[in-house]
Amino acid sequence: MNTQDALAARLQAMDELDQYDYFIDAALAASCPDIRRPEYQIRGCVSGLWVRAQLNGGRIEACADSDSLLIRGIAALICRIYTGMTTEEARCTPITFLDGLDLAGELDNTRRSGLRHMIQVIQSIA
Amino acid sequence: MSAVHFRRDFPFFQHHPETVFLDSAATAQKPQAVIDALTRFYAEDCAPVGRSAYKAARQADRRYRTARQTIARFLDADAAGIIFTKSATESANLLARAFARPKLCKGKNIVITAWEHNSNYLPWVEICRESGAELRVARPVSGPDFPVVLDTLTDEHTVLVSCTAASNVLGDTIPLAEISALCRQKQIPLALDGAQYVAHHPVDVQTLGCDFLFFSGHKVYGPTGSGVLYVRPELLDEMAPFLLGGGMICGDDPECYAPGAGRFEAGSPDTAAFIGLAAAIDYLNTLGRDAICIHEQALARQMQDGFRALSHRVQLLGQPAPDASVYTFVCPGAHPFDLACLLNGHGIAVRSGKMCAQHLFDALGQPLGGVRASLACYNTAEDLHRFFNGLEDALNRLQRK
Numbered sequence: 001m002n003t004q005d006a007l008a009a010r011l012q013a014m015d016e017l018d019q020y021d022y023f024i025d026a027a028l029a030a031s032c033p034d035i036r037r038p039e040y041q042i043r044g045c046v047s048g049l050w051v052r053a054q055l056n057g058g059r060i061e062a063c064a065d066s067d068s069l070l071i072r073g074i075a076a077l078i079c080r081i082y083t084g085m086t087t088e089e090a091r092c093t094p095i096t097f098l099d100g101l102d103l104a105g106e107l108d109n110t111r112r113s114g115l116r117h118m119i120q121v122i123q124s125i126a
Numbered sequence: 127m128s129a130v131h132f133r134r135d136f137p138f139f140q141h142h143p144e145t146v147f148l149d150s151a152a153t154a155q156k157p158q159a160v161i162d163a164l165t166r167f168y169a170e171d172c173a174p175v176g177r178s179a180y181k182a183a184r185q186a187d188r189r190y191r192t193a194r195q196t197i198a199r200f201l202d203a204d205a206a207g208i209i210f211t212k213s214a215t216e217s218a219n220l221l222a223r224a225f226a227r228p229k230l231c232k233g234k235n236i237v238i239t240a241w242e243h244n245s246n247y248l249p250w251v252e253i254c255r256e257s258g259a260e261l262r263v264a265r266p267v268s269g270p271d272f273p274v275v276l277d278t279l280t281d282e283h284t285v286l287v288s289c290t291a292a293s294n295v296l297g298d299t300i301p302l303a304e305i306s307a308l309c310r311q312k313q314i315p316l317a318l319d320g321a322q323y324v325a326h327h328p329v330d331v332q333t334l335g336c337d338f339l340f341f342s343g344h345k346v347y348g349p350t351g352s353g354v355l356y357v358r359p360e361l362l363d364e365m366a367p368f369l370l371g372g373g374m375i376c377g378d379d380p381e382c383y384a385p386g387a388g389r390f391e392a393g394s395p396d397t398a399a400f401i402g403l404a405a406a407i408d409y410l411n412t413l414g415r416d417a418i419c420i421h422e423q424a425l426a427r428q429m430q431d432g433f434r435a436l437s438h439r440v441q442l443l444g445q446p447a448p449d450a451s452v453y454t455f456v457c458p459g460a461h462p463f464d465l466a467c468l469l470n471g472h473g474i475a476v477r478s479g480k481m482c483a484q485h486l487f488d489a490l491g492q493p494l495g496g497v498r499a500s501l502a503c504y505n506t507a508e509d510l511h512r513f514f515n516g517l518e519d520a521l522n523r524l525q526r527k
C-alpha cells in the first residue's frame with residue numbers, strides 16, 4: 001500500500017469529527033512561512049489558499065497555507081504526497097485520499113475551494 | 127401550539143431526525159401541505175393556465191387565481207399588483223429593468239444600502255453602468271441609522287430607493303416605517319427586499335408604505351421557483367415589459383400588451399410553484415402568525431442567552447433584535463468554513479462565508495465572512511441546545527493550538 005492509500009484507509013476508518021481533528025493536526029504541524037503573497041495565491045478559494053512549489057534537484061518541494069485550518073491541513077497532506085516526486089510522477093499521481101469523504105463534495109466545488117487548482121499548480125511546475 | 131407540533135408537519139425531519147437545521151434563511155423546509163399541493167396539481171389538475179377553455183384548464187385557472195389572491199392577502203395587497211416571478215432575484219431584476227431603467231440617465235441616481243444581498247445590488251450596478259446614472263450606496267452602521275443615511279443620499283434626482291427590509295446577515299431591526307415616511311416625504315418610490323422579512327413578520331404593504339416589495343417563496347416554506355414582486359398598482363403603467371412572449375398580450379393583438387401585472391408574466395408560469403406558495407401561506411395562517419412569532423421570539427431569546435453564555439470568545443455581528451431570526455458570528459482563530467464543517471460533524475446545518483453580501487462584510491471589517499445560524503418555526507429549544515454544545519466542541523477543537 002502506498003502512503004496515499006494508507007492515508008485514505010486511515011481516514012475512512014474515522015468518523016467525520018475525527019477526520020477534522022486529523023486535518024487540524026496536519027495543519028498545526030505544517031509550516032510554510034512567507035508564502036502569503038499574491039504570486040502564491042490560488043484564486044477562487046473562499047478560505048484563502050497559497051501554495052509554493054519548486055524543484056530541487058529534479059524533485060518537487062511543495063508547501064501551502066490557508067486561513068482555514070481544515071484547508072491548510074488537507075493542503076499540507078497533498079504537499080506531503082507530492083514532495084520528493086518528479087513532476088512526471090506527480091502528473092501520474094491523482095489525489096485520491098479525499099474520495100468518499102463527506103467533505104470531498106464540498107472541496108470538489110472548485111468555485112469554493114481551489115484545492116484542485118492547487119494540485120494543478122504543483123503538477124505543472126517545470 | 128408547540129414547536130414539536132410545527133416540526134411534525136415537515137417531512138424533512140423524519141428523513142433527517144438528527145439534523146439541527148439552522149439554515150432557513152437560505153431556504154426553508156417545506157410542510158407536508160405544500161408538498162401535497164404540488165403533487166395534487168401535477169397528479170390531478172395539470173393543465174395550462176390562461177390559455178384554454180376546457181374543464182381541466184379552467185380548474186387550473188381557478189386554482190392559479192386563488193393562489194394569487196392568497197398571496198396578495200399575505201401582503202395585504204391588491205391582487206392586481208402581484209407579479210409572479212421565479213425568485214426574489216428575478217423580482218429585483220424585473221424591478222430594475224422594467225421600472226427603473228427607462229427612467230435612468232446621466233444625472234439620475236438609485237439609492238441602495240451596503241446591507242443588500244447581491245440580488246438587490248448587482249442589478250442596480252448594471253443598469254446604472256448602462257445608463258450613466260449614479261448608484262449611491264448608503265452605509266448604515268446599525269439598523270437605526272438607515273433613515274439618516276438614506277436621507278443624506280437621496281435627492282430630487284433619485285429614481286428609486288431599494289432597501290432590505292431585513293438583512294440576511296444581521297438581525298438588526300430596520301426602521302421601515304421611518305424609511306417609508308422619508309421616501310414619501312421626498313416623493314421617491316421605495317422598494318423593499320422582503321426575502322428575509324416575510325416569513326417572520328406579518329406584512330401589510332399599506333402600513334409599510336412601500337411601492338414595491340419582493341421575496342422568494344422558498345424562504346417562506348413554499349416551493350423553489352416561486353417569487354413575487356408586489357407593485358403598487360398605480361405604478362404598473364410606468365413599467366415596460368422585460369420578458370416578452372406568450373400570455374402577455376391583449377386578445378390576439380401582438381402590438382398590445384395586457385394591462386396590469388399580466389404584462390410582466392410572459393410565457394407559461396410555474397403554476398404548481400405558485401399553488402404551492404399559496405399552500406405555504408395557508409399553512410402559516412392555520413398555525414397562526416402570532417403563534418409562530420411567539421415561538422420564534424422564545425427561540426431568539428434562547429439564542430441570545432446562549433451566545434452570552436458561551437465560554438469561548440464569540441462575536442455576534444450587528445445588534446440582533448429581540449425577535450431576530452438570523453445570527454451571524456465570528457470567532458477569533460476559527461475560520462467560518464472550519465466552524466461550519468465541524469458543526470456539520472455534529473449534525474448542525476449552518477451557512478458560512480459572506481452570504482452574497484460581500485459589501486456588508488467589508489463594512490464590518492470581516493474579510494473571512496462569518497457563520498450564520500437562522501431560525502424558522504420548526505426549530506426547537508433542543509435544536510439550540512445542541513447548536514451551542516456543538517459550537518463549544520467545534521471551538522475546542524479549532525482553538526487547541
Ligand SMILES: Cc1ncc(COP(=O)(O)O)c(C=O)c1O
Nearest residue numbers: 213214215243245294321322342
Ligand atoms: C435579503 C435577500 N435578498 C435576496 C435574496 C435572493 O433570493 P433568491 O436567491 O431566492 O432569489 C436572498 C437570498 O438569500 C436574501 O437573503
